[in-house]
Amino acid sequence: MSYFRKNIEMMSGYTPGEQPQDGIYIKLNTNENPYPPSPKVLNAIKNAVSDSLRLYPDPVATQARQKVAEVLGTKPEYVMAGNGSDDLLSIIIRSFAGPCDKVIFPYPSYMLYKTLAELQDGDACAIDFTEDYTLPEDFIVKGARVTFIANPNSPSGTMIPPDDISKIALKIDGVLVVDEAYADFADDNCLRLVEKHDNILILRTLSKSYSLAGIRLGFCIAQEHLIQGMMKVKDSYNVDRLSIAAVVAALDDQKSMKAHVEKIKETRLHLKRTLQEMGFFVYPSQTNFVLARCMKGVSAHTLYQTLKSRKILVRYFNLRRLDDCLRITIGTREEIDALLKLLKELVSDSHSKVVHTC
Numbered sequence: 001m002s003y004f005r006k007n008i009e010m011m012s013g014y015t016p017g018e019q020p021q022d023g024i025y026i027k028l029n030t031n032e033n034p035y036p037p038s039p040k041v042l043n044a045i046k047n048a049v050s051d052s053l054r055l056y057p058d059p060v061a062t063q064a065r066q067k068v069a070e071v072l073g074t075k076p077e078y079v080m081a082g083n084g085s086d087d088l089l090s091i092i093i094r095s096f097a098g099p100c101d102k103v104i105f106p107y108p109s110y111m112l113y114k115t116l117a118e119l120q121d122g123d124a125c126a127i128d129f130t131e132d133y134t135l136p137e138d139f140i141v142k143g144a145r146v147t148f149i150a151n152p153n154s155p156s157g158t159m160i161p162p163d164d165i166s167k168i169a170l171k172i173d174g175v176l177v178v179d180e181a182y183a184d185f186a187d188d189n190c191l192r193l194v195e196k197h198d199n200i201l202i203l204r205t206l207s208k209s210y211s212l213a214g215i216r217l218g219f220c221i222a223q224e225h226l227i228q229g230m231m232k233v234k235d236s237y238n239v240d241r242l243s244i245a246a247v248v249a250a251l252d253d254q255k256s257m258k259a260h261v262e263k264i265k266e267t268r269l270h271l272k273r274t275l276q277e278m279g280f281f282v283y284p285s286q287t288n289f290v291l292a293r294c295m296k297g298v299s300a301h302t303l304y305q306t307l308k309s310r311k312i313l314v315r316y317f318n319l320r321r322l323d324d325c326l327r328i329t330i331g332t333r334e335e336i337d338a339l340l341k342l343l344k345e346l347v348s349d350s351h352s353k354v355v356h357t358c
């Protein structure tokens with residue numbers, strides 16, 4: 001006999017990307033930033049390591065919300081902080097969806113949306129992106145309580161224009177979560193839609209553009225009535241004192257973040273062009289990674305395994321529409337050149353021995 005709820009027993013759970021603990025890999029598998037966090041952040045954390053750690057943090061992270069509002073040009077009442085955007089996604093699903101409620105998300109996208117819907121015993125509906133990663137007509141589902149869109153999307157790196165997102169917000173019944181984890185690497189974003197739509201929630205994170213995946217800090221921007229309701233659902237102290245200090249300092253140093261984003265965009269272009277010259281199909285990326293589809297006769301899984309055995313970690317998904325692809329995080333120029341050098345050898349070998357057709 002199982003002690004678990006039936007839906008928990010049935011679900012397989014979310015599998016995060018590999019996080020090897022030996023630290024000797026060129027790590028291009030979980031979309032971390034290859035550059036260090038701002039020295040101002042490290043200083044702020046050091047200063048926050050004090051006697052005051054015996055006290056609970058501010059339950060609503062006021063300083064962090066004020067700083068987010070200042071930098072993004074919104075009001076603190078429109079902002080909620082979370083222990084990474086994954087925490088906010090969990091708060092959102094618990095706030096808006098219960099058993100049997102429809103939860104919509106495109107496929108392939110961030111796999112956590114399905115897990116969250118299953119946790120609630122909701123009706124998880126994955127709707128296929130078109131071949132070129134636009135949303136199909138049937139993406140609007142009547143009665144859906146929560147619709148998730150990662151924009152730009154992972155793992156494709158592609159983006160839906162904000163005008164199209166706005167049209168979706170008007171047509172759907174429930175809330176629309178626009179997960180903008182990668183927005184700082186994109187040409188546009190949906191922040192301006194918050195004032196216009198009372199059902200849009202935008203998610204941002206410090207994990208990618210601010211090089212702070214280890215801190216676990218995300219924030220949600222939405223109209224006050226949504227933020228107020230979600231405050232009832234979050235853990236009392238969901239953001240710790242060190243994270244609050246870090247987010248304030250990180251957002252204060254826009255210069256450092258933007259300089260790193262520019263370098264990543266340059267390397268993204270270099271990686272994309274070189275992969276294309278080698279014969280890969282590369283999806284247009286607005287993120288800090290690219291999705292590259294292997295040419296005929298080359299197995300993505302074998303490439304992934306061989307790269308790993310040579311200490312370069314990229315992401316391989318054994319899933320429909322993705323099993324002939326590699327998702328590659330943009331590292332430093334040196335890391336990407338090391339990857340490309342090895343890939344060139346493997347691909348040119350592919351028709352003889354190392355890499356075989358699936």
Ligand SMILES: Cc1ncc(COP(=O)(O)O)c(C=O)c1O
Nearest residue numbers: 084085086110150154181205207
């Ligand atoms: C689309 C998307 N949303 C959310 C997250 C989680 O971000 P965080 O580190 O803020 O929890 C990720 C992480 O890779 C992501 O790709």
